[in-house]
Amino acid sequence: MGIQQALQNVLTNPTYLAVWAVVVALSLGVLVWDLRTNNAELKSLMKFVWGFTVLYSGPLGLLGYWYSGRTQIDHDSLWRKGFRSVSHCYSGCGTGEVLGVSIAVGLFAFKTTGVVVLTFALAYFFGYLMTVGPLLQEGVGLREALWDAFYSETASITVMEIVAISTDVWLAGEAGLGDVLFWTSLVFSLTLGLLAAYPVNLLLIRYGVKGGDDEPRGDGNRDGGVTTPTSRETSEPSLRVSHRA
Incomplete structure (x- = not known):
């Protein structure tokens, strides 16, 4: 039995699916409880981010939080x-990917190429939007916000979606919206995309391309923003540092 068949067997096994559903539900319950009782001061956007991260990746997302x-x-x-x-x-790319695959397969009945193109486009759009929106709220001009988001997020989104979409297509095959494998392959692929993009984000932050999200300990004392200065303020003019994560 090959790796593909073995994974497909696991992803369609009723016992595994039941256990995973319980684990995800418990993880979400713990997250909601902690956000309400111990971390209510976190910015609403980050609560949204952590909610979707745990929804898509269960205990891994909760551990990350x-x-x-x-x-x-x-x-x-x-x-x-x-x-x-x-x-x-x-959180943004995952939402776009779920919508993209569902629309491409369920509404348009696209073949593989169409599924890949539409899914990547929507994943990129939602991931991009998750960066542009907060920048505009912080008072950054539209043109600068669009460029900052493009500059800082493209590498991360691209790596995440190459891994996630290729894994989903490989595992789901010809599965449709009514097949369990369609959805379980999608969820599994999302987590692999998260893991693949993590080292990319480390490098982008390490070399000044991204500033990194604010330290959460300061959320109760700040209105928002990030701790790393923009390229106009940094002492290293060769590096452009994004306002956002």
């Missing part, structure tokens, strides 16, 4: 900034 997203973390680090950053991208 516990490690990097709570106000109770004892110190910030590149690794924590990287996970907050990739989760920010993941």
